[in-house]
Amino acid sequence: GAVVSQHPSRVICKSGTSVKIECRSLDFQATTMFWYRQFPKQSLMLMATSNEGSKATYEQGVEKDKFLINHASLTLSTLTVTSAHPEDSSFYICSANGFGTRVNEQFFGPGTRLTVL
Amino acid sequence: DAKTTQPTSMDCAEGRAANLPCNHSTISGNEYVYWYRQIHSQGPQYIIHGLKNNETNEMASLIITEDRKSSTLILPHATLRDTAVYYCIVRVASRGGADGLTFGKGTHLIIQP
Numbered sequence: 001g002a003v004v005s006q007h008p009s010r011v012i013c014k015s016g017t018s019v020k021i022e023c024r025s026l027d028f029q030a031t032t033m034f035w036y037r038q039f040p041k042q043s044l045m046l047m048a049t050s051n052e053g054s055k056a057t058y059e060q061g062v063e064k065d066k067f068l069i070n071h072a073s074l075t076l077s078t079l080t081v082t083s084a085h086p087e088d089s090s091f092y093i094c095s096a097n098g099f100g101t102r103v104n105e106q107f108f109g110p111g112t113r114l115t116v117l
Numbered sequence: 118d119a120k121t122t123q124p125t126s127m128d129c130a131e132g133r134a135a136n137l138p139c140n141h142s143t144i145s146g147n148e149y150v151y152w153y154r155q156i157h158s159q160g161p162q163y164i165i166h167g168l169k170n171n172e173t174n175e176m177a178s179l180i181i182t183e184d185r186k187s188s189t190l191i192l193p194h195a196t197l198r199d200t201a202v203y204y205c206i207v208r209v210a211s212r213g214g215a216d217g218l219t220f221g222k223g224t225h226l227i228i229q230p
Contacts, residue, residue, distance in 0.1 A: 004160075034217045043204075044161065046217035059217075093160045097215070104149070104210040106218060108160030 003027055004096050006109035013084055014117055021079045021112045023094030029074035030096030034106065035067075038091040050077045084116045121205045126225040135192040137224050139205030142186040149210045150181060152190045154201040155223070161204065164190065168210075200228045 003026040013019050023033055032051050036044040048069055050056045056069035068080040081088055092112045098105040122140040129135040141150065151166040165172055165179045167188075172179045178191040192199055204223040208216065 006160075032215055036217075036220075043220040043222055044155075044218075046219065049215070049217055091158070095160070095218075105151075105163050105166070106161075108162065111158070111160045113158075 002098060002102065002105075002107045004094065004107045004109040006092075006094055006112050008112060009110060010113045010115075012115045012117065015085050016083055018080055018082045019084055019114060021081075021092055021094075021114075023077045023079070023096070023109055025075045025096045025107070028096075028099050030099075031074065032097045033071060033077040034095045034097075035069065035077075035079050036093045036095070038093060038111075044093060047079075081114065084114070086116045089114055089116045121207055121221055123203075123205055123221065123224045125222065126227065128227050128229055129192075129195050131197060131228050131230050132194055135195040135199065135226060135228070137190040137192075137203050137205075137226060138187065139190070140187045141205070141207045144185050144207050145209075147209050148207045150179065150185075150188050151206045151208060151218075152177070152179065152203060153206065153218070153220075154199075154203045154226075156198075156201040161220075164203075166210075195226075195228045197228050197230060199226065201226060 005024045007022045035047045038044045047062045048056045048058045050069050050071040052071045052074050058064045071077040095106040095108040149166050149168050152164040153161040155161040165177050167179045181188045202223040202225050
């Protein structure tokens with residue numbers, strides 16, 4: 001149990017376009033989902049915390065108008081990178097908090113590799 | 118959350134126990150020690166966590182010193198598939214999963230055949 005999926009796994013787009021990444025909890029409901037970004041040879045950096053039915057909370061330095069987060073249901077959160085530029089190329093990973101006795105664990109998706117040309 | 122210190126990299130022979138240390142000398146009484154790992158180009162995977170008692174599950178064992186200022190993750194019989202970056206994270210676990218994780222640089226464990 002506690003499987004998180006992401007779609008797409010890889011995307012290549014032109015500069016200036018917008019890209020949407022989906023994060024789904026497949027076999028459980030997640031009250032909170034998180035979005036991370038990882039540049040090559042670096043660690044994961046938390047971008048934002050997403051709660052179902054409310055506005056996301058962004059970490060310092062992350063532009064909320066550029067990285068739009070929608071958490072419309074307990075099993076789906078989306079991250080839209082608007083007007084993407086080459087510096088937005090990165091590995092984007094979502095996670096969801098667990099449930100019951102595992103509520104403080106986070107279950108991660110497989111990641112989405114974004115390349116902006 | 119308290120800061121952690123881990124070695125940058127470690128090697129271990131296949132089939133042997135891999136012991137990964139983590140220092141967290143500023144840990145608070147209500148902070149847990151969590152371990153995650155990230156295999157190359159994948160999302161992180163939860164391994165184990167503990168407060169002060171030693172813990173064991175099907176993946177690993179976690180040994181926490183009595184003063185809680187350091188801990189060791191033990192993979193009892195390392196395989197090539199255990200090659201990954203291992204992250205030791207200290208965090209409060211009383212907010213119902215509401216907080217994101219702060220990842221340090223982790224330890225790159227390389228299992229040698």
